[in-house]
């Protein structure tokens with residue numbers, strides 16, 4: 001008796017099969033056009049990997065500068081914890097005072113400050 005050469009072959013093939021197969025995605029730098037300013041920016045391989053690790057499905061829409069600008073804006077206007085109502089700056093169509101409204105002001109509708117709004121809508125209706 002003794003070890004037969006067959007055993008070795010079998011073992012070898014098993015090892016080959018269970019060898020870790022990393023889901024290698026072809027990662028290389030990518031050019032993306034910024035949604036805000038229209039400039040092209042690099043979505044680098046490293047960033048793509050970072051996104052993949054985080055499980056993000058979407059690639060970035062904006063260049064670094066626009067993202068930073070947005071972040072800065074958000075930090076200024078909305079230190080609001082999640083769940084807080086959004087507020088948008090608007091100018092009252094009646095008295096012209098600066099006010100904030102809980103919806104995004106649209107061009108087709110006048111926005112009123114709280115005082116003017118209350119004055120317009122009769123109480124109790």
Ligand SMILES: [Zn+2]
Pocket residue numbers: 034035036037038039062063064065066067
């Ligand atoms: Zn941009």
Ligand SMILES: [Zn+2]
Pocket residue numbers: 092093094095096097112113114115116117
């Ligand atoms: Zn007003």
